Amino acid sequence: MxxxxxxxxxxxxxxxxxxxxxxxxxxxxxxxxxxxxxxxxxxxxxxxxxxxxxxxxxxxxxxxxxxxxxxxxxxxxxxxxxxxxxxxxxxxxxxxxxxxxxxxxxxxxxxxxxxxxxxxxITAVAMTEPGTGSDLAAMRTTAVKEDGHYIINGQKTFISNGICCDLVIVAAVTNPNAASPYEGMSLIVVEEGTPGFEKGRNLEKIGLHSQDTSEMAFVDCRVPEENLLGQEGYGFYYLMEKLQQERLVCAMGSQVGAEEALRLTIDYTKTREAFGRPISRFQYISFELAKMATEVEIGRAFLESCLIDHLDKKLDVKRASMAKYWICEMLNRVVSQCVQFHGGYGYMEEYPIARMFRDARVQTIYAGTSEIMLLIISRQLGL
Ligand SMILES: Cc1cc2nc3c(=O)[nH]c(=O)nc-3n(C[C@H](O)[C@H](O)[C@H](O)COP(=O)(O)OP(=O)(O)OC[C@H]3O[C@@H](n4cnc5c(N)ncnc54)[C@H](O)[C@@H]3O)c2cc1C
The missing domain is CATH 1.10.540.10 (Acyl-CoA dehydrogenase/oxidase, N-terminal domain)
Known part of the structure; x- marks a missing residue:
């Protein structure tokens, strides 16, 4: 239940x-x-x-x-x-x-x-740069204050909604001399049409084809000071505060994706016949489906418990990171096996499982890679 x-x-x-x-x-x-x-x-x-x-x-x-x-x-x-x-x-x-x-x-x-x-x-958030993703402290984009404006210079990449967006929240270094790089970063809103803000090409990806993901360039881009979000120098802390919900949102998408992939595959194996019987009747396939169903059920229980914590404003960094890590990895295990049980049809575009397989791959990469999730979880273990 x-x-x-x-x-x-x-x-x-x-x-x-x-x-x-x-x-x-x-x-x-x-x-x-x-x-x-x-x-x-x-x-x-x-x-x-x-x-x-x-x-x-x-x-x-x-x-x-x-x-x-x-x-x-x-x-x-x-x-x-x-x-x-x-x-x-x-x-x-x-x-x-x-x-x-x-x-x-x-x-x-x-x-x-x-x-x-x-x-x-339509909004986007631009943290990642060509030279750095996981290590936000190595960010190079700068925003220098001048005459009531921030002058932004730098490049961002892999920005989701990057072509459609009317407004992008840009993470930029406002104080290169801060005691720690985490204290020198701010979040600044840049609107479409601002001189010096250029959207790059719509990047070709192995999956998520309908998602516009792009590069962005800021060349002496003048943004009024009023577009600073919160306080100057607090950008990194704001990102950290909001990342719990971001991780939960990724886990939600992965969980429901795994459930859908399993549903499609159970249906398929019941109708596809080989050696005179539905392939679901082969013990190996039925056991593998049982294993996947168990993983999906575990994911659902953990996700829902995290959602309840989140509704109560109690979701902590450790559990949000565990949900992002485990559920996104689980989706990839499940969807890959689901393609296998579709046989050749699983490799064909006309079968939704093929697209789901391609789309799933990035879930363990963006919004913090699985390795970064493990790093965060391990730091919470008092090692
Ligand atoms: C489709 C897509 C959409 C995206 N959307 C956005 C967006 O809207 N906005 C945005 O800002 N970014 C976005 N990203 C960027 C995404 O968040 C980064 O790609 C991700 O954080 C990884 O950064 P990176 O690509 O620089 O990889 P790197 O940081 O270079 O990592 C490479 C590998 O090294 C591993 N690694 C790095 N550090 C460690 C460590 N300390 N210990 C162990 N392993 C480590 C990583 O886990 C990974 O396996 C998107 C990416 C994609 C693919």
Whole structure:
């Protein structure tokens, strides 16, 4: 039984029905096209905003519904059967917009949040650079104060929503002489159209084809001082504070992906015949399916327990990192075996398991690699 069952109200259930119906009509039929185009069109974001499905947790005064995090989970859960891994609105709703809502001034919130909820403003966050990803302290992008502006210079890469975005939160070094590199970094909002801000090409990836992931260049990019998020020099601490939810969001996507891959594979093995019987009747295959079902069930129980902690504002670094690490690795184990049990069809684009296999691979890499998760967990063990 789901640990979350007692947390769901009739409103949650009605919301789930509405989301499912909406995805069936407005997402599923377009996934193939978006995958071929390498991008999800703005119109799809706008429609999602009109439905109230972007940032539903935002207070009503900013265009949200002021609801709990379970609504975000429902939006992610229901996305799994669409097989559209590249529509990165959860990154916008649950990872990036929270920076503005938590650290923004009243003026910044009034200026940006209603557009974020409506689908008029698509957001991105730019931390990674060509020379550094895991080691944020080695960041080179600088932001120098001059005449009421920050002059940003540097390059970012692998930025999700990088082509579509209207607003990007850039991590940059504002004090190169700080006692520690962690104290010299700030978060600055750069808007589309700012002179000196250039989006690079839409990067070709092995998976997540409908997700626009790009490079970004900042060349003497002048941004008004008012676009600083929170206090200067606190960027690293803000990132650390918000990373728990980011890791949970990744774990959520991986868990529901593993469940969907297993469901598809159980169905497939029951209908595909070899040597005169459905392949699910071979003991080896049934035992492997049983192992996967066990892993998926364990992932679900741990994820739900983390979600409950998160609802109670008690989710700690260790458990969030464990969820990101284990569930994303588990997805990759499961989805790879699921391809195997589809035989040659598992390698064919027309079977959703093929896309799920490609899309899954990055889950152990972005938002903190598995190795970085292990580093963080090990630091919590009092070794
Ligand atoms: C599709 C995609 C979307 C992305 N979206 C964004 C985005 O929106 N915004 C953004 O800022 N970034 C984004 N990223 C970047 C992503 O977060 C980084 O790629 C990731 O953090 C790893 O950094 P790196 O690529 O520089 O690898 P590196 O840091 O160079 O790591 C290479 C390998 O070394 C290992 N390693 C590094 N340090 C250690 C250590 N101390 N101990 C043991 N092993 C270690 C890593 O685990 C990895 O296996 C995205 C990446 C991809 C692929």
């Amino acid at each position: 789901s640990l979350l069952e007692k947390y769901y109200t009739d409103e949650h259930r009605l919301f789930r029905d509405a989301v499912r119906r909406y995805y069936e009509k407005e997402v599923t039929p377009y996934v193939e096209k978006w995958e071929k185009d390498g991008i999800v069109p703005r119109q799809a974001w706008k429609k999602l905003g009109e439905m109230g499905f972007l940032c539903p947790w935002l207070p009503e005064e900013y265009g949200g519904m002021g609801v709990d995090f379970l609504y975000s989970f429902i939006l992610t859960e229901e996305l799994a059967p669409t097989h559209c891994g590249g529509f990165f609105f959860p990154l916008h709703s649950d990872i990036i917009v929270p920076y503005i809502s938590t650290f923004g001034t009243d003026e910044q919130k009034k200026r940006w949040l209603p557009g974020c909820a409506a689908g008029d403003i």
